[in-house]
Amino acid sequence: MTVSKTTLADNVVRGPGREPAHESGQSGRESGRPSRAEAEAAVRTLIRWAGDDPDREGLAGTPDRVVRSYEEFFAGYEVDPVELLQRTFEEVDGYDEMVVLRDIRMESYCEHHIVPIIGRAHVAYLPRRRVVGISKLARVVEVYAKRLQIQEKLTAQIANTIDEVLQPQGVAVVIEAAHQCMTTRGVHKPGVTMVTSRMLGAFRTDASTRREFLSMIGNPSNRGGE
Numbered sequence: 001m002t003v004s005k006t007t008l009a010d011n012v013v014r015g016p017g018r019e020p021a022h023e024s025g026q027s028g029r030e031s032g033r034p035s036r037a038e039a040e041a042a043v044r045t046l047i048r049w050a051g052d053d054p055d056r057e058g059l060a061g062t063p064d065r066v067v068r069s070y071e072e073f074f075a076g077y078e079v080d081p082v083e084l085l086q087r088t089f090e091e092v093d094g095y096d097e098m099v100v101l102r103d104i105r106m107e108s109y110c111e112h113h114i115v116p117i118i119g120r121a122h123v124a125y126l127p128r129r130r131v132v133g134i135s136k137l138a139r140v141v142e143v144y145a146k147r148l149q150i151q152e153k154l155t156a157q158i159a160n161t162i163d164e165v166l167q168p169q170g171v172a173v174v175i176e177a178a179h180q181c182m183t184t185r186g187v188h189k190p191g192v193t194m195v196t197s198r199m200l201g202a203f204r205t206d207a208s209t210r211r212e213f214l215s216m217i218g219n220p221s222n223r224g225g226e
Helices: 005-010 026-030 036-050 062-073 134-145 151-166 207-217
Strands: 099-110 116-126 170-179 194-201
Touching: 036 062, 099 134, 099 170, 099 207, 116 134, 116 151, 116 207, 134 151, 151 170, 151 194, 170 207
Parallel strands: none
Antiparallel strands: 099 116, 116 170, 170 194
């Protein structure tokens, strides 16, 4: 079955308080997007606000470097995660057991303070006649991570998108991460890991399936973020 991007974008099913699974971010970045020169000027303003001189030798190239870094940090706005999952394979010889990709290195940025969220994601699904290349699962994690995020929303977006595009029997996503908005500022509590999960389909309704997945990724509370 082929699921069109238009169908997903226009007919996303939402539960109470549920975010749309597919948010390309394209329109938000292109509509009224500042120029590169304006972005660099904003960095110069922040340097002056911090109390330094953006024209001194060590900082002269910083605005350009920061803008180029932002292009990398937030590259997820330029990629449609639905398109990544469109190519699937049906020649699986009846395989219908769990597919798990664990310990996916993840770097994101807190939308409240724009500081790093660093950790790992674990993704699983129960195929229904078709599978997707495992690199695509890692890419979906990366696309959503490389946007301004909160971990709860990030977890839901990954799971919801996989569920809506692949239409499997179930999807599970667990993310374990350390938030520098908590470790380097504010309460200054290093070593704290936040764990979030999203279970859909069989992973939500079947306790044994959920236990199997959790046993395969290990106990999140003992693993910690990076």
